[in-house]
Amino acid sequence: MPSSRFRAVDEAFRKMPIEVEPPEGLTSEYYGCNVFNRKAMREYLSEDTRRKIYESSEQGKTLDRETAEDVAAGLKKWALAKGATHYTHWFQPLTGGTAEKHVSFIEPFGKGEAIEELTGKLLCQQESDASSFPNGGLRNTFEARGYTAWDPSSPAFIIKDTLCIPTIFISYNGEALDYKAPLLRSEIAVAKAAEDLLTYFGIKDDMVVSYLGWEQEYFLVDSSLYSLRPDLVMVDRTLIGHNAARNQQLEDHYLGSIPERVLAFMRDLEFECYKLGVPIKARHNEVAPNQFEIAPVFEVANLANDHNLVLMAMMKKVSELHGFKVIFHEKPFAGVNGSGKHCNWSIGTRSGIGLFTPGKTDNENLMFLMFVSNVLKAVYDNNALLKASVLNATNAHRLGANEAPPAIISAFLGTQLMQAFEELLTSNDMVKLKDKTTYSLNIPQIPELMLDNTDRNRTSPFAFTGNRFEFRAVGSSANCSNAIATLNTIVADQLASFKAAVDKRVAAGTPAMQAILDETRETYKASRSICFDGNGYSDEWKKEAKKRGLDCETSAPKAYSILTDKKTVDLYRRTGVMTEAELEARRDTFCDIYSKKVEIEARVLADLTANHILPVATHYETRLLDNVAKMKAVFSGAEFKSLSEGEVDIIRDLAVHISEARQLAIEMEEACDKANKSKTDYNKAVAYHDKVAPFLDELRLHIDRLEMIVDDEMWPLPKYRELLFIR
Ligand code: ADP
Ligand code: MG
Numbered sequence: 001m002p003s004s005r006f007r008a009v010d011e012a013f014r015k016m017p018i019e020v021e022p023p024e025g026l027t028s029e030y031y032g033c034n035v036f037n038r039k040a041m042r043e044y045l046s047e048d049t050r051r052k053i054y055e056s057s058e059q060g061k062t063l064d065r066e067t068a069e070d071v072a073a074g075l076k077k078w079a080l081a082k083g084a085t086h087y088t089h090w091f092q093p094l095t096g097g098t099a100e101k102h103v104s105f106i107e108p109f110g111k112g113e114a115i116e117e118l119t120g121k122l123l124c125q126q127e128s129d130a131s132s133f134p135n136g137g138l139r140n141t142f143e144a145r146g147y148t149a150w151d152p153s154s155p156a157f158i159i160k161d162t163l164c165i166p167t168i169f170i171s172y173n174g175e176a177l178d179y180k181a182p183l184l185r186s187e188i189a190v191a192k193a194a195e196d197l198l199t200y201f202g203i204k205d206d207m208v209v210s211y212l213g214w215e216q217e218y219f220l221v222d223s224s225l226y227s228l229r230p231d232l233v234m235v236d237r238t239l240i241g242h243n244a245a246r247n248q249q250l251e252d253h254y255l256g257s258i259p260e261r262v263l264a265f266m267r268d269l270e271f272e273c274y275k276l277g278v279p280i281k282a283r284h285n286e287v288a289p290n291q292f293e294i295a296p297v298f299e300v301a302n303l304a305n306d307h308n309l310v311l312m313a314m315m316k317k318v319s320e321l322h323g324f325k326v327i328f329h330e331k332p333f334a335g336v337n338g339s340g341k342h343c344n345w346s347i348g349t350r351s352g353i354g355l356f357t358p359g360k361t362d363n364e365n366l367m368f369l370m371f372v373s374n375v376l377k378a379v380y381d382n383n384a385l386l387k388a389s390v391l392n393a394t395n396a397h398r399l400g401a402n403e404a405p406p407a408i409i410s411a412f413l414g415t416q417l418m419q420a421f422e423e424l425l426t427s428n429d430m431v432k433l434k435d436k437t438t439y440s441l442n443i444p445q446i447p448e449l450m451l452d453n454t455d456r457n458r459t460s461p462f463a464f465t466g467n468r469f470e471f472r473a474v475g476s477s478a479n480c481s482n483a484i485a486t487l488n489t490i491v492a493d494q495l496a497s498f499k500a501a502v503d504k505r506v507a508a509g510t511p512a513m514q515a516i517l518d519e520t521r522e523t524y525k526a527s528r529s530i531c532f533d534g535n536g537y538s539d540e541w542k543k544e545a546k547k548r549g550l551d552c553e554t555s556a557p558k559a560y561s562i563l564t565d566k567k568t569v570d571l572y573r574r575t576g577v578m579t580e581a582e583l584e585a586r587r588d589t590f591c592d593i594y595s596k597k598v599e600i601e602a603r604v605l606a607d608l609t610a611n612h613i614l615p616v617a618t619h620y621e622t623r624l625l626d627n628v629a630k631m632k633a634v635f636s637g638a639e640f641k642s643l644s645e646g647e648v649d650i651i652r653d654l655a656v657h658i659s660e661a662r663q664l665a666i667e668m669e670e671a672c673d674k675a676n677k678s679k680t681d682y683n684k685a686v687a688y689h690d691k692v693a694p695f696l697d698e699l700r701l702h703i704d705r706l707e708m709i710v711d712d713e714m715w716p717l718p719k720y721r722e723l724l725f726i727r
Contacts, residue, residue: 003716005228012222012726015323017260020267023275032277034082036075036156044074057153058350059207060188068120068150075156076105076118079163087118087163089126089148092179092479093133094589098309099169101128102162123165124150134592136585136681138171145172151180154306157276159313166306175582179481182577183302186210186488189575193495194347194355194371200502200512201367206349210488211468213298214308215282217339217476218315219291219327220262222726225718226325230612231604235597236329236477237394239605239696240613240703243335244721247289254287262292265322269294272314278307287403288336289724298344298468301488305480308341328477330404331397333720334700338398339476343483346468347371347491357467363513369424370498370516373523375469376411378494379462380530382486383409384551385568386462387473388559389486392590393597395475396556400537405461405472407554408545410532412460418531421524424517459536489577496574498523556594557685563587591685595675598688601696602672609665612716613703614658620710621654654709661702668695 023030032039041050049070055061063071079087088100105116128146135146148167156165169178176182191208198206226232231239258266266283273280279297286293294311298304312328319326331338348354355371358364379386387409391399399407413421457463461473474483498519505515529548534541546552553559562568563583572578578586628644628651635643675687707715 003714005225005716005718005722006713008222008224008228008718009722009726011224012323012722015222015261017264018268018322020264020271022267023271027274031274034158034275035277036078037277040078041074044078045070049074053152060153063124063152065120068124070120071152072118072120072123075123075163076116079118079156079158080105080116082158083161084158084163085161087122087165089128089150089167090164091128091148091167091169092309092481093169093177094136094179094586095134095593096477096479098313099133100162100164126167128169133169133177134589135171135177136587136589136592138173138175138177138581138585146170146177147172151184151302153184153300154303155277157310159276175585176578177585179479179485180302180305182582183305183481183485183488185577186485186492186575187300187302189492189577190347190488190495193492193499197370197495197499197502198349198367200516201363203349203353206351206353208347208349208355210301210484211298211344211346211348212301212304212480212484213296213344213468214304214474214480215293215295215340215342215344216308216311217286217291217293217341219288219329219332219339220265220319220324221290221327221723223320223323223325225723225726228716228718229723230608231601232325232327232332234604235601236327237332237397238334238720238723239601240608240700240707241334241717241720241723242704242707244719244724247336247720247724248287251287253285253289253291256285258283258285258292261322261324265319265324266292266294268322269311269314269318272318273311276307276310276314278311280311286337286339288333290726291337291339298346301345301480301484305484308480330395330475330477331401333724336724337403338401340398340404340472341474341476341478341480343471343474343480344465344468345471345484345487354467356464356469366513366517366520369420369524370520371495372413372417372464373421373520373527374494374498375491376530377498377523377527378487378490379409379411380527381494382490382568382571383530384553384559384562385490385571386483386486387551387553388562389482390471390473390475390478391556391559392475392478393556393594394477395473396554398475399473400554403458405459406536406541407473408536408542408550408552409461409473409530410536410545410550411469411530412457412463412533413531414464415533417464418533424521425525457533457536460532461536485577489572489575492575492577493571555686555689557591557682557689560587560590560594560685561682563590588681591681594685595681595688598693598696599672599675602668602692605696605699606665606669608717609661609699609703613706614662616714616716617654617658617661617706617710620714621651621658623711624651624654650709654706657702657705657709661699661706664695664699664702668692668699671695 049067052063052067053071056063086102086104088102090098090100093099105118106114107117108114126148128148146169148169151166151168154166156163168181170181171177187210190210194208229238231237270280280294281297282295284293296307315326346354346356358368387407398404463470471483474480502515502519505518506512542552564587569580569583572583624647628647631644632640671692675684675692678684678687
């Protein structure tokens, strides 16, 4: 009997695109209609309250109690007018994704009556009974309290009937239990450090912020096929599956025309995003079949990150309506490209000065070179830490494979900028001071530097792209905060030490601009080893990187050790972004999550082997054995031997792979049991990485061979060619 997979494939092929009715009017007319934005605030808040909330969200000023009451009242009115019945503090625990607990506005009073309520207190802070979120020991069970606290810099929004209030999630002692709190602290740290340096250039009273523009890659798979793959359902990636004969060799998918069914999904998704004020700008096919990308216009990092999380949640919802499942895993299919989330990151002032944007004058360009050299130094000194911020059980499959950047952090500057820095090193008469204020950088190409930023190096994990850095090692399923907070923090610290060095030179009598130039030269010189514009995939680079002292660790658990290094602890203390306890908690939590993810994969694969693969393979083996036995009754001697030889070879092949697979599955489960006996989160994760994960690959080889041998009609699971080519 043909397997149920045939029915599912048939159904998937017959699915028609859903006609999407756009909301009334132009996009600009309904854009942000479900966000408590300035337009809504003008209607629901007094001028005084509005001013205070702007000051709070843009200048980080603390909101007083009274203002919070006013905001809560206005927010409630707006939400009720929009049909909301519930509200929730919306936060970002370390599990990934977002968490929410919906609470009704209803407050009973008197005899059987009720009113809708949202007080300032409820808006600002809530105790969370979410004791089962990972906290890495920051909360003992007897004091399992955690608090969510309002983040006024990210506006509240409504999804369906629920008002979502972005919050941080902290312990009783104020320690971060989430991704948002460290990001906010890192934004403050980098802003302060950059503002201090900007005063040398006469830029004062201009707030500095960090910006993020993410590019979200993802796969879509037909939901009826998806549901037949226990591995996709459980771990969001295929643990087995033979390559399709055709995948991305023809390079015909990238920027190809978007299939109708997918386009209908994208349109629907964009409508939802626009209502929520997520400024989606680009959509296109990616390199692998069934892989796509969506990208917005960049925003202040904290808001951009919230928007990315809103988008991911929306993608899950909207894709279901279109008969798709969206896959955020970094490497859902072997042999084709994985998905990343390039994080375009920059620092700039509110008034529009980009610190990584080359200017027109020497003065502006010195500033530009100064900031870029500091980024290079920060990335060089902390390349292991930066890698630890993006490495995890899922992204580890992507880094270093199929067009993804390698698991070694290096920076790409482009020829022009690299040349400018190199000239800076060799020329001594760079600054010709006529008096104390005029000077020349004498690097003629700088003013035109950015006119051409086309020379791009796709293999670079951290590339300068004209006015920003593109951090490409971030995984598609990640919360970008981890990467961006790390970048902000290491750069904040580097800028502070740069400033101290400049101050020292100035105090010794060197004119300020000369001092900055000299220090910029030193900074670049000290960080040249991070610059690499060759082929990041090559083995030579791995050797070279090692020689340069760059971190080459590929094991995620081992990479996490850097979080509790003395150097890291000091860095985070100096910048005020995280305490030692918070860093330790993060290391343990990340290790714990790593172990759990690999353990689940191992259990799913063991189940698949025992329940799906081996029964079918032995069934087929029996059929062939029967056939050979029957042939023996008809033919004999040399004739039988020559006629049955091929089939006997297949039976042998089958028998070998069946027995190997069975044995490996048993050994893998034993390895899991052994790993689970480890005493610390770290040791356990290392055991899962070293002793369990290799079984996943080894076992897969045998199963993928079986897939090629066993009768197609009997194979129970949708195959790559079906998962990846459904329209
Ligand atoms: P590409 O695919 O060519 O890298 P995209 O246009 O898909 O480029 O994405 C680039 C992203 O970078 C967008 O989100 C864009 O808004 C963002 N971006 C542009 N300039 C900056 C900047 N100065 N700082 C941060 N992000 C930026
Ligand atoms: Mg890009």
